[in-house]
Amino acid sequence: MAEFVMPTLGSDMTEGTLVEWKKKVGDQVTKGEIIAEVDTEKSAIEVESFYTGIIQQLIAKPGDTVLVGTVMAIISEEGKSAEQVEAKVAKPVKESTPSPVGEPIVPPPPEPGRLRISPAAKQLASELRVDPSSLKGTGPGGAITLDDVRAAAAVPTKEPPTVTIDRQARMREIIAAAMARSKREIPHYYLSTAIDMGKAMAWLKDENLKRSVTDRLLYGVLLIKAVALALRQVPELNALWKGGAAVQSPDVHVGVAVSLRQGGLVAPAIHHTDKQSLGELMTRFQDVVKRARAGTLRSSEFSDPTITVTSLGEQGVETVFGVIYPPQVALVGFGKVVERPWVVGGEVVSRPVVMASLSADHRVTDGHRGAVFLSAIDRLLQEPAQL
């Protein structure tokens, strides 16, 4: 039996539609005679039979769309025994994907003494204050990549002490470089003001009574939220110094300085600080501090604080005049909360007072704007419930 199959009618054809049969079952058909009309995307084509014989069966029906090679009719060939005739349809040649023959450009081995680091990685390393020369690159030819820098920027994980000492020394170097650069390049001006925390602490006490220990708030969170909201009134302080100019950041990511007990300091960002509720801020604050100290912070959390808050109250210091973290343009400091004599309505009363200070980049803002910012923080802390 010979199979009449859907033919490939062009170099780009994969399927065809039977328009009509030109022969009926039982009809005689000769080689080269038209047996059917088939429609392809381009046009209708009359298709010939490659065999002479009697049509035994018409499998496909007009209107059927079938893949190329599908059996559409059976023809009994005269004078040929059945098995001789089986038409082997070419299985489409397995498109062996030719391996690219052009030799892959493998970057040549590194020149001795020259650090193989991608420009982007070099840029991120300086931002994250990671020292690239200490890293082992995983990129082509041992080049240092973005991922290598990010991995290195994460706080040192729990490692045997010997390593921490090196890590401490290295972190010291990085902080030294950043601080030196900050003092060299950033003309700091400093402002400070005393803020009555009476209302805030009272509100906090009541609030915590209502909250179980897992949801309890610390006053630090109030300070951070106040800073974040105050930035909306003085956005110039929420900026990064890039390419010779301050670029204001559309989002507020307050970096919170966390001191590491084995020495060193990191300031991971709490993203969109201004949009978080106090409860959410507390959870994030707790989480960030815990992971900072455990050394499992994600590097992305390092890379984009838009301002930093440092609070040294607990170490018993009244006022902090900090050094700005480049490329930021401002740093807010809070000292210890201290009971102080405070004049209210002409009378002297005792009030918990905190010294709030601002270090700012004089290339970007002037003292007046800094003062407006600090007084905004003060006003916000007088209505803790609104924070």
Next chain:
Amino acid sequence: MTPPIDRGHGLELLRQMLRIRRFEEKCAELYSLGKIRGFLHLYIGEEAVAVGAMPCLTSEDAIVGTYREHGHALIRGTPMGPLMAELYGKANGCARGRGGSMHFFDAARRFYGGLAIVGGGLPVAVGLALADKMQKRPRVTACFFGDGAVAEGEFHESLNLAALWKLPVLFLCENNLYAMGTALARHQSQPDIAKKADAYAIPAEAVDGMDVLAVESATQQAMNFVRHDGGPYLIEYRTYRFRAHSMYDAELYRTKDEVAQWKQRDPIASFERYLRGNGLLHTDEVEKMETAITAEIEEAVAFAEAGGWESIEDLARDVYTPRQAEASGKVE
């Protein structure tokens, strides 16, 4: 028809035409089965031209062809196996599978290929003839092209240069009335192609391309002219292709009656009638030819099926000639 011919010669002409016809029919079948891919331009209907013209060339002469060159390669002598393998794209093809249907090459037989850019072969043929003339070699270069090529600038430039420098080129135009889907009268202000040669003072004639004997005698005369005069000659074979331009087109540009009418003058059927009419063909001889040809084709298909694919490592081989290869054209 011209006067009766030698019986043996007649049978050979018929056999060769049948060889081409059956080979091309097998190609159509293999194409529909997906064994042959890409573009496929069949020669069915024009067999008389190749079979009549090619034997007039000596083995020293050169041929430059087009993408409808299966028949020319077969008659020139390239075995059917390597041609079929080339159609499959196999490494044992006549161009190592690299060219496919449109690009048959055979250096040993000075068959400079299927060159598939319409008109692209004419300047090359002129150059081959120039080289022969400059090296004083009494050879002729036969350049086949279709009626479509006469619209290309290179046709006019080549005829002019060949005439200007009196070069031994035989310009052989297979006018099958259609440049793909455009009838001759719709793309030529002067459809009489032979007349165009007058503009370059090149002797020319038009010949019935469906009559193998007429083709043979005209081509022989032209060859004699070129060999003795040294200058070019043009023949316009008026012929017709019975199938689509390539696999497949819907042939919207011509009517079924026109095709049927030309099929009345099928070069094989009419020549068979001529041989029988002159008592030169015995009853079962055609059947024997067909059986032999079927066997030759099945053997060629087996040769192609058995062939391997060229290894991918050789992809860049032959982009350039390796240093030690002989500098001038390999044929010399």
Next chain:
Amino acid sequence: MIKMTYREAVRAGLREALQNNPHVFLMGEDVGKYGGTYACSKGFLEEFGSERIRDTPLSESTFVGAGIGAALGGMKPIVEVMTVNFSLLALDQIVNNAATIRHMSGGQFSIPLVVRMATGAGRQVAAQHSHSLEGWYAHIPGIKVLTPATVIDARSMLLSALKEPDPVFIFEHAYLYPMEGEVDEGALPVDISRAAVRRQGKDVSLITFGGSLWKALQAAETLAGEGIDAEVIDLRVLRPLDQATVLASVKKTHRAVIIDEAWRTGSFAAEISAQIMEGAFYDLDGPVARVCSAEVPIPYPKHLEDAALPQPETIVTAVRNLKG
């Protein structure tokens, strides 16, 4: 050493080629009676006869195609296409026949053809006669592309090209023909696969070819005055490109400026820049700079043409910008 102009060097090379091998012949527009538009074949018709010095009709596609055929037929043709601007008509023969037949025929044929053409702008001949398209040709596998910038290369590259079994295209910047230089008495065939360091330097690599070489060297002098030590690389050959010499230089200087008279987009300078990025990425101290023609049809008036073309001053500026 003897003094001669670039034109005379080309002419001497052609003459020696014709004398050395009877299979060599010259074919092209006005190469015979007129002596060549740039007088590179002056006197040849009388000396070698009209069989070997063939003025052709203005049929670029066909006389380049005939060159291919003659090469296939055992001759050693040198085809002169008057300028690269007219070679556009012959691109089909070049791309689809000359560059392709060997590979497509499974290695059965070689085409030992040499094609010479003038290229480049700078003589106020306006847009249609001022193209620099050698970069297009360097895109095509199967042919070789030479850009002789010095008198020595003009004198000897042709001899080496004639030894090649495959097609070679030689681009002679029209501005260079009157330039004087020194050449050996008996010129020896030169290497045609390597670039040349025309000026050693350590601060920046000026990479160029053809007519722009002399602008780059002039820029290097100016830069030297400013304490910038520029290295000047003359590519000499666009295909095959001598990537090793380019990368070695960039690894030394860590900065690269590429000078190419073609239009910037899709220029050969873009290809060199990509190869430097691929091969010397970690050695770069800054992005690769390119000094190319303005993307305009080259205008006729001098002040506009000069403004459109790369100049020593624009090269110097590009280096300064790179240094930051």
Next chain:
Amino acid sequence: MNRSLTPDEIRQTVLRLLSEIAPEVDLSLVKADVSFRDQLDIDSMDFLNFVVSIHKTFGVEIREADYPKYSTLKGCVEELSANRAR
């Protein structure tokens, strides 16, 4: 904790919780009656996290007013044993 713990078990658990807050601390050096803040450089955030982990581990409710009781190891053990007894 379902079954009652001996004071020593409580002490060990508290020290473990402490080490989660200050991983670098050498637990053997922790004095029982000195406040964690003074001997271990723990700030209010650390202490809050410590108190939360006590709450989760021992299931005791701790009001802000109770913080002083949990500021030393001894305090913790006493407070937690007492809770056990109630």
